[in-house]
Amino acid sequence: MSAxxxxxxxxxxxxxxxxxxxxxxxxxxxxxxxxxxxxEGGGVFKCTAGLSGKFGTGRVKSTPIAEQAIVGAAVGxxxxxxxxxxxxxxxxxxxxxxDQIVNHAAKLRFMTGxxxxxxxxxxxxxxxxxxxxxxxxxxxxxxxxxxxxxKVVAPSNPADAYGLLLSxxxxxxxxxxIENLPLYFVPGEAPVPGQRVPIGKAKVVQEGxxxxxxxxxxTLHEVIAAAKDLAREGVSAEVIDxxxxxxxxxxTILASVAKTGRAVVAHEAQVDFxxxxxxxxxxxxxxxxxxxxxxxxxxxxxxxxxxxxxLESAFVPTKERILAAIRETLK
Amino acid sequence: xxxxxxxxxxxxxxxxxxxxxxKTADDRFIALIxxxxxxxxxxxxxxxxxxxxxxxxxxxxADYVVTTYRxxxxxxxxxxxxxxxVAELFGRAxxxxxxxxxxxxxxxxxxxxxxxxxxVGAGLPIANGLAWASQLKGTDQVxxxxxxxxxxxxxxxxEALNLAAVWTLPVIFVCQNNGYAEHTKYEYGTGAAxxxxxxxxxxxxxxxxxxxxxxxMWQAASTAIARARAGDGPTLLEANTFRFRGHLxxxxxxxxxxxxxxxxxxxxxxxxxxxxxIEQGHATDGQLADIEAxxxxxxxxxxxxxxxxxxxxxxxxxxDVVAEGAQA
Numbered sequence: 001m002s003a004x005x006x007x008x009x010x011x012x013x014x015x016x017x018x019x020x021x022x023x024x025x026x027x028x029x030x031x032x033x034x035x036x037x038x039x040e041g042g043g044v045f046k047c048t049a050g051l052s053g054k055f056g057t058g059r060v061k062s063t064p065i066a067e068q069a070i071v072g073a074a075v076g077x078x079x080x081x082x083x084x085x086x087x088x089x090x091x092x093x094x095x096x097x098x099d100q101i102v103n104h105a106a107k108l109r110f111m112t113g114x115x116x117x118x119x120x121x122x123x124x125x126x127x128x129x130x131x132x133x134x135x136x137x138x139x140x141x142x143x144x145x146x147x148x149x150x151k152v153v154a155p156s157n158p159a160d161a162y163g164l165l166l167s168x169x170x171x172x173x174x175x176x177x178i179e180n181l182p183l184y185f186v187p188g189e190a191p192v193p194g195q196r197v198p199i200g201k202a203k204v205v206q207e208g209x210x211x212x213x214x215x216x217x218x219t220l221h222e223v224i225a226a227a228k229d230l231a232r233e234g235v236s237a238e239v240i241d242x243x244x245x246x247x248x249x250x251x252t253i254l255a256s257v258a259k260t261g262r263a264v265v266a267h268e269a270q271v272d273f274x275x276x277x278x279x280x281x282x283x284x285x286x287x288x289x290x291x292x293x294x295x296x297x298x299x300x301x302x303x304x305x306x307x308x309x310x311l312e313s314a315f316v317p318t319k320e321r322i323l324a325a326i327r328e329t330l331k
Numbered sequence: 332x333x334x335x336x337x338x339x340x341x342x343x344x345x346x347x348x349x350x351x352x353x354k355t356a357d358d359r360f361i362a363l364i365x366x367x368x369x370x371x372x373x374x375x376x377x378x379x380x381x382x383x384x385x386x387x388x389x390x391x392x393a394d395y396v397v398t399t400y401r402x403x404x405x406x407x408x409x410x411x412x413x414x415x416x417v418a419e420l421f422g423r424a425x426x427x428x429x430x431x432x433x434x435x436x437x438x439x440x441x442x443x444x445x446x447x448x449x450x451v452g453a454g455l456p457i458a459n460g461l462a463w464a465s466q467l468k469g470t471d472q473v474x475x476x477x478x479x480x481x482x483x484x485x486x487x488x489x490e491a492l493n494l495a496a497v498w499t500l501p502v503i504f505v506c507q508n509n510g511y512a513e514h515t516k517y518e519y520g521t522g523a524a525x526x527x528x529x530x531x532x533x534x535x536x537x538x539x540x541x542x543x544x545x546x547x548m549w550q551a552a553s554t555a556i557a558r559a560r561a562g563d564g565p566t567l568l569e570a571n572t573f574r575f576r577g578h579l580x581x582x583x584x585x586x587x588x589x590x591x592x593x594x595x596x597x598x599x600x601x602x603x604x605x606x607x608x609i610e611q612g613h614a615t616d617g618q619l620a621d622i623e624a625x626x627x628x629x630x631x632x633x634x635x636x637x638x639x640x641x642x643x644x645x646x647x648x649x650x651d652v653v654a655e656g657a658q659a
Binding site: 030058059061063064066068069071072073074075076077078079080081082084099100103104108109110111112113114115116117148149151171172173200247 | 395426427428429430431432436438439440445446448449450453455456457458459460461462463464465466467468474486487490491493494497498650651652653654657658659
């Protein structure tokens with residue numbers, strides 16, 4: 001293997017590294033979730049492999065299949081000075097724990113007048129592509145972003161996954177950390193050990209002048225592929241990876257769209273009432289009169305995630321659908 | 332009253348002091364609402380005072396108590412300072428939560444009251460987390476979580492009891508069974524003969540006790556607390572009691588048969604405990620009257636403080652949403 005190849009790792013490895021480094025740095029960092037200890041295999045996706053062996057089953061706790069109990073224990077632990085990282089295996093399962101997340105984790109700092117705070121991370125994965133159907137692949141980031149008190153991040157690559165997870169663990173407020181299942185094993189540039197990626201900072205991954213493409217998580221890769229096609233046609237697209245959904249990095253988004261005058265937001269979540277709608281509203285408010293075209297949004301079909309492969313392929317925002325929206329915006 | 336281990340005189344008088352302080356607070360708070368001096372939803376604990384009073388004498392300030400919207404008895408028993416407590420009930424800036432929590436969410440971290448939830452059953456999973464932290468840190472702190480009989484039918488109860496058992500957590504689950512979940516009588520909403528029976532399903536002791544009997548309550552609570560403190564795991568305590576003043580203020584308890592209510596009031600645990608203390612020679616009528624008068628004076632001082640306190644500034648809306656300096 002060449003030196004360059006040796007520096008590549010995947011997101012599962014990046015997450016494992018971040019958890020490991022955080023636990024080594026601070027004994028208040030604890031991890032809990034279904035099957036996460038080594039006795040149970042180190043997590044169904046192996047993100048926590050080796051951690052209980054190194055840090056003990058006191059700090060790395062497998063739990064029953066009981067999401068309210070998991071998040072509740074994380075909330076209580078956080079109130080008592082721990083920095084818990086709760087793994088909720090799949091994002092749809094966070095719905096079982098919504099009371100703990102929305103009514104408690106998000107609100108206790110405010111409701112106690114700042115006496116308490118809840119420094120917990122809920123790591124969860126999702127995404128269509130593996131034929132898991134209607135209850136295992138939803139993107140629910142807008143639900144969480146709509147709740148005051150929660151931070152929501154969704155990295156698209158291993159280095160950002162590592163750096164953002166470290167930032168979330170050491171943040172003093174609850175963070176929802178969204179991973180993408182099909183991206184888990186895609187190699188990417190390895191993170192620099194200890195290097196955190198700040199919450200609330202988007203990244204311009206490609207500079208351009210004709211249109212701004214805004215995305216995050218897996219859909220960012222479709223957007224980058226679309227931008228490559230556009231380049232061949234002589235269209236210069238600027239691509240922004242949000243990385244953090246809430247709080248939104250509006251300065252970065254505004255600077256770009258002020259320059260290009262056009263924007264397309266693409267994500268795997270439903271379009272209606274989604275993150276794209278929020279960004280679009282903010283862009284139209286800030287740049288009304290200077291936009292060259294209305295902000296376009298691309299997302300999943302307005303249906304539950306389907307099983308059948310042709311349906312699933314049509315459900316997600318593909319490069320082709322993103323390109324169609326871009327071409328409409330460029331008219 | 333019960334035999335075996337007996338509380339000493341000082342303990343009994345402390346239980347009486349706390350129980351009557353709770354009643355004073357309840358009476359006064361209702362009077363203030365009725366007089367229009369404050370506006371607030373209010374869930375009276377009248378009738379349930381002896382339960383937290385008898386528990387709290389076995390707790391240390393470092394122990395945690397988690398409670399619910401019907402929680403002023405639990406908070407007062409844990410030793411919350413009266414002035415900021417009352418100010419919080421009044422929604423004032425000087426309240427324990429700067430007026431941002433209110434009567435359903437009174438917390439005071441310094442008194443070991445980190446969470447008061449308005450969601451039925453939600454305190455139980457959080458109590459586990461508090462206890463987990465104590466277990467990891469190797470302290471001997473225990474966590475008491477209070478809830479009603481209705482909460483034993485929600486999923487969080489079952490998830491929490493199971494996890495506490497699996498992790499051997501130092502938690503005491505206290506079900507204050509007042510016979511009614513909102514308006515629904517126990518047997519119309521709960522399949523189990525007793526809440527305590529549900530402990531068996533999770534492999535933890537389920538103990539049923541007369542929550543209106545100070546000595547029995549003290550015995551059951553001190554046993555469960557000692558067990559948790561020793562690292563032997565959780566206990567489910569079912570303290571049977573009665574709720575005299577409806578689910579929330581304005582509820583006239585029309586769904587409770589008149590005879591049932593009359594019998595409960597005739598057996599009001601506070602005058603019963605008072606008479607017993609005198610009868611057993613633990614205190615004279617005068618000594619108990621002094622305790623009551625001291626409570627009234629202290630509470631009145633707190634009410635004056637609360638009423639004179641300012642409301643929070645509107646700028647507080649933007650504070651405490653996330654850490655200071657961070658973007659919400």
